[in-house]
Amino acid sequence: MTVAGFFCVSARIELVNEFEGRLGSFIPVRPPIAEAGADGRILSGAIQWGYASEVPPTIGKIKVVIRAQEAYMSFNNRGILKVGIPVITLLLLLAAAPVLMAQSQTLSGTVVDSSGAVIPGAQVRIVDAAKGTAAREVTTDEGGRFQAINLQPGAYTLTVELSGFKKSQTSITLDVNTKLDVGQIMLEVGQVSEVVNVTGEAPAVQTATMEKAYLVDTKQIAELPMNGRNWVALMSTVPGMTSSTQNDFNTNFNDVSGFHALGGRGSQNNFYLDGSPNLDVGDNQSQYTQPSIDSIAEFKVQQSSFLPEYGRNSGMVVAVQTRSGSNSFHGTAYEYVRNDVLDAIPRLATSKPPLRYNQFGGNIGGWLPFPGVSTKDNKKLFFFYNREMTRRLNPGVGYSDVPSAAILQNGDFSSWLTSNNMDYAPFKVGTVFQPGTVRWDGAGHIINGMPYPNNVVPTSQWQPLSANLLKIYTQLIPGYTSLPAAPNPGYSRYYWHNPDTLHKDQDILRVDYALSSKLNTYFRWVNDDQNEQFGNGVWAWEPFPVQPQYRPKPGSSWSWNIVNTFSPTLASETILSYNHQSQSLSVVGSNPLDRDTLGANWTQLYASANLTNSIPNINGAGPISFGLGSPGWHNDGKDYAFTQNLTKVWKSHVMKFGYYYNRDNKKQTANWGFNGEINFNNYNASSMPLDTGNGL
The missing domain is CATH 2.170.130.10 (TonB-dependent receptor, plug domain)
Structure with a gap:
C-alpha cells in the first residue's frame, strides 16, 4: 500500500489500524528539514512522506500519529488516499504553524514611531506601480505588524499613514515565490499631507524563509x-x-x-x-x-x-x-541576426561553418479600454502580447569516405593490399581469402588460407542478398562511379549537402483584470508553431544524408489564475491550466529508401507496420551501415492541472494549505523499428568456415 501526502512538521509518522493494531512507519521522501529549538518548538520546515514498505494492503480507517497529534484518513483497497488531506494539513499547520511559501508573494513589515514603539491601527496601502491599481489594503495589528498575502510579482508602492503622522512611501519589488519582510517602517510626527519617501537597498540575506x-x-x-x-x-x-x-x-x-x-x-x-x-x-x-x-x-x-x-x-x-501590461502603452520591435559572414574562422579550421539564424518579432502592452469596466480614469484591464519568429538554416555541408566503385561493382579489393605482412601468416595485410580455406591458431589469428587471385572476388560468387545490398548502396550515392579518390586506399570521397532547418512562430498573450484590491485574475495563453527538418533524419545513424525527415512540434499552454482576498488575513489562490504538445516524424518528399524502388524483395515479418515501406536498417557493415531513425513515430502529450491554495495569517504566522490535481495523458509510438534490421558482426561469425577475413 502506498500513502502519499505532506505534513509540515519534522516527526516520525506511524500508522495504526483501529481494528488490527500498528501497521508501520513512513519513510520520508527527503530528510526532515525542520529542527526543534532549545525550547522544543518546531522552528520551520516540512517533510514529504510517501512509500511505507512495512504497510500491508488494508481497508478502513488509518490513524496517523505524529507527536501528540492524531488524524484519520480513509483508504480504499489499493491504498490510495481518498479524503482528508485538507483537514489533516490544517490541523498540523495549526499545531506547528511554520512559515510556508506560496505560489503568490507575501509582503510583511512592522510600523513604529521615532522612539521604536509599535503603532497599531496604521493604514497600509500597496499599489501596483506599473498598473496604478490598489493591490491590497491592510491595517497593522496590536503589535504594529501587517501581512499582505497572495500578491503578484512586480514593483509596488507601499504607503503607510495614520492621523498625527507624516505619510510614508516606499518603493519595493516582489520577486516570484518570495516572502519579503521589509522590516520596520518608521512614521514621523506631522501632518498626513506631508510625505516621506523611503529609499534603500534590498536585504542582502533573505531571512523570512529557509529556502x-x-x-x-x-x-x-x-x-x-x-x-x-x-x-x-x-x-x-x-x-x-x-x-x-x-x-x-x-x-x-x-x-x-x-x-x-x-x-x-x-x-x-x-x-x-x-x-x-x-x-x-x-x-x-x-x-x-x-x-x-x-x-x-x-x-x-x-x-x-x-x-x-x-x-x-x-x-x-x-x-x-x-510579463503583464501596465497603465501606459509600450511596444518593441526587434530582429537578431547571426550569419557566418559576421563570424571569424574557428581556430584550427580552414573555413567558416555556414550559419543562417534570424529571430525577429515584437510586443505591445498596456491597458484595455472597456465601457463600464476599464476606463481612462479607472484602469482595470491590462494586456501584454508578444510574437516571435525564429528561422534557422544550417546548410550542413560535409563528406564521407565510401568504398570505391571498383569494390562495389567488381569486388576488386586490390587497392586494399599493403606492403606489410600479417603477423602469423605469409600474406599481405588486406588479403581477401576464399571461403572455407581460412585457418586459425588457438588464439584466433589467421595462419593460412587461399587468397583470391589479385584480391578480386568474382561477382559469380556473390551471395544474392549481399549483391542486392551493394546495389542499393550505390543507388544512394549520386555519381558514385566518378567520385574523387579519398586518402584511404580503396575509398572515394563523397561530398554531400545536409540542410538543417528550424521554423518557429510563437504567440503569447496575457490579460490581467484587477476587479478590486481584493479580487485579481489573469489569463495567459502560449501558442508554439514549431517544425524542423533534418537532411539525415532524426535519430538516424547514416554515414551521409539519405532520408530527409520533417518533425512538426506544435505546443500550447493555457492558464487562468484567480487571487481572492476574503479579508486581510485570509486569501485564496486558484490556478487552472492545460498544456499540450505533439510531435511526429515523416519523410520529406518521396522515400529514397522505398523497398519497391530499390528492389528489396526479401520477406517482411510485419509488412503492415512498415508505414514508409523502407528497407531494413543495416548494422555492423562498416562504411555501408546506416539506420533510418524513426519515420512514422508519433508523440502526443496533454496535461491538466488544478491548484487551490488557501493562505491564513494568524498573528505572526502565515499558514497555507490546499489541494493539487494533475492529470497527464501521454501517447507515444512504442517502437519504430518496424522496417527490420540486418546485422553483421565478428562475434557470431568468428572463426566460421566461410569467413573471408573481410567483413565487406
Missing part, C-alpha cells in the same frame, strides 16, 4: 549575453548548477535535460509557468512550451529546502513568471 533559491530578474534577462537567445542558458549562472550545454549555440528549444542542480539528474527537475506545471511527463526533460525571452518578467531557481507544495520530482524547482 535556498536564486532569482534571475528582468534586468539580467535583458542584459546578460546568451548564445541563441535561449533564456534557459541563464540557469548555468546559478551557484550549484552544472550544464552540459552552457557553451553551445543551443536552439533546441523546450529542452532542459542538460541542467543538474547540486549533482541531481536532469530528469529530476520541476518547471512551472505562472504557477502551473510545464514539464513534459514523457521524459521529464523538456517543457511543453518555452516562452520567448522577451515575454518573461523573471524566473527563480530553488535548489533545496523545498516546501510541501513542490512535490512530484526531487530536483530543483524553476518558477517562470510572464
Whole structure:
C-alpha cells in the first residue's frame, strides 16, 4: 500500500489500524528539514512522506500519529488516499504553524514611531506601480505588524499613514515565490499631507524563509549575453548548477535535460509557468512550451529546502513568471541576426561553418479600454502580447569516405593490399581469402588460407542478398562511379549537402483584470508553431544524408489564475491550466529508401507496420551501415492541472494549505523499428568456415 501526502512538521509518522493494531512507519521522501529549538518548538520546515514498505494492503480507517497529534484518513483497497488531506494539513499547520511559501508573494513589515514603539491601527496601502491599481489594503495589528498575502510579482508602492503622522512611501519589488519582510517602517510626527519617501537597498540575506533559491530578474534577462537567445542558458549562472550545454549555440528549444542542480539528474527537475506545471511527463526533460525571452518578467531557481507544495520530482524547482501590461502603452520591435559572414574562422579550421539564424518579432502592452469596466480614469484591464519568429538554416555541408566503385561493382579489393605482412601468416595485410580455406591458431589469428587471385572476388560468387545490398548502396550515392579518390586506399570521397532547418512562430498573450484590491485574475495563453527538418533524419545513424525527415512540434499552454482576498488575513489562490504538445516524424518528399524502388524483395515479418515501406536498417557493415531513425513515430502529450491554495495569517504566522490535481495523458509510438534490421558482426561469425577475413 502506498500513502502519499505532506505534513509540515519534522516527526516520525506511524500508522495504526483501529481494528488490527500498528501497521508501520513512513519513510520520508527527503530528510526532515525542520529542527526543534532549545525550547522544543518546531522552528520551520516540512517533510514529504510517501512509500511505507512495512504497510500491508488494508481497508478502513488509518490513524496517523505524529507527536501528540492524531488524524484519520480513509483508504480504499489499493491504498490510495481518498479524503482528508485538507483537514489533516490544517490541523498540523495549526499545531506547528511554520512559515510556508506560496505560489503568490507575501509582503510583511512592522510600523513604529521615532522612539521604536509599535503603532497599531496604521493604514497600509500597496499599489501596483506599473498598473496604478490598489493591490491590497491592510491595517497593522496590536503589535504594529501587517501581512499582505497572495500578491503578484512586480514593483509596488507601499504607503503607510495614520492621523498625527507624516505619510510614508516606499518603493519595493516582489520577486516570484518570495516572502519579503521589509522590516520596520518608521512614521514621523506631522501632518498626513506631508510625505516621506523611503529609499534603500534590498536585504542582502533573505531571512523570512529557509529556502535556498536564486532569482534571475528582468534586468539580467535583458542584459546578460546568451548564445541563441535561449533564456534557459541563464540557469548555468546559478551557484550549484552544472550544464552540459552552457557553451553551445543551443536552439533546441523546450529542452532542459542538460541542467543538474547540486549533482541531481536532469530528469529530476520541476518547471512551472505562472504557477502551473510545464514539464513534459514523457521524459521529464523538456517543457511543453518555452516562452520567448522577451515575454518573461523573471524566473527563480530553488535548489533545496523545498516546501510541501513542490512535490512530484526531487530536483530543483524553476518558477517562470510572464510579463503583464501596465497603465501606459509600450511596444518593441526587434530582429537578431547571426550569419557566418559576421563570424571569424574557428581556430584550427580552414573555413567558416555556414550559419543562417534570424529571430525577429515584437510586443505591445498596456491597458484595455472597456465601457463600464476599464476606463481612462479607472484602469482595470491590462494586456501584454508578444510574437516571435525564429528561422534557422544550417546548410550542413560535409563528406564521407565510401568504398570505391571498383569494390562495389567488381569486388576488386586490390587497392586494399599493403606492403606489410600479417603477423602469423605469409600474406599481405588486406588479403581477401576464399571461403572455407581460412585457418586459425588457438588464439584466433589467421595462419593460412587461399587468397583470391589479385584480391578480386568474382561477382559469380556473390551471395544474392549481399549483391542486392551493394546495389542499393550505390543507388544512394549520386555519381558514385566518378567520385574523387579519398586518402584511404580503396575509398572515394563523397561530398554531400545536409540542410538543417528550424521554423518557429510563437504567440503569447496575457490579460490581467484587477476587479478590486481584493479580487485579481489573469489569463495567459502560449501558442508554439514549431517544425524542423533534418537532411539525415532524426535519430538516424547514416554515414551521409539519405532520408530527409520533417518533425512538426506544435505546443500550447493555457492558464487562468484567480487571487481572492476574503479579508486581510485570509486569501485564496486558484490556478487552472492545460498544456499540450505533439510531435511526429515523416519523410520529406518521396522515400529514397522505398523497398519497391530499390528492389528489396526479401520477406517482411510485419509488412503492415512498415508505414514508409523502407528497407531494413543495416548494422555492423562498416562504411555501408546506416539506420533510418524513426519515420512514422508519433508523440502526443496533454496535461491538466488544478491548484487551490488557501493562505491564513494568524498573528505572526502565515499558514497555507490546499489541494493539487494533475492529470497527464501521454501517447507515444512504442517502437519504430518496424522496417527490420540486418546485422553483421565478428562475434557470431568468428572463426566460421566461410569467413573471408573481410567483413565487406
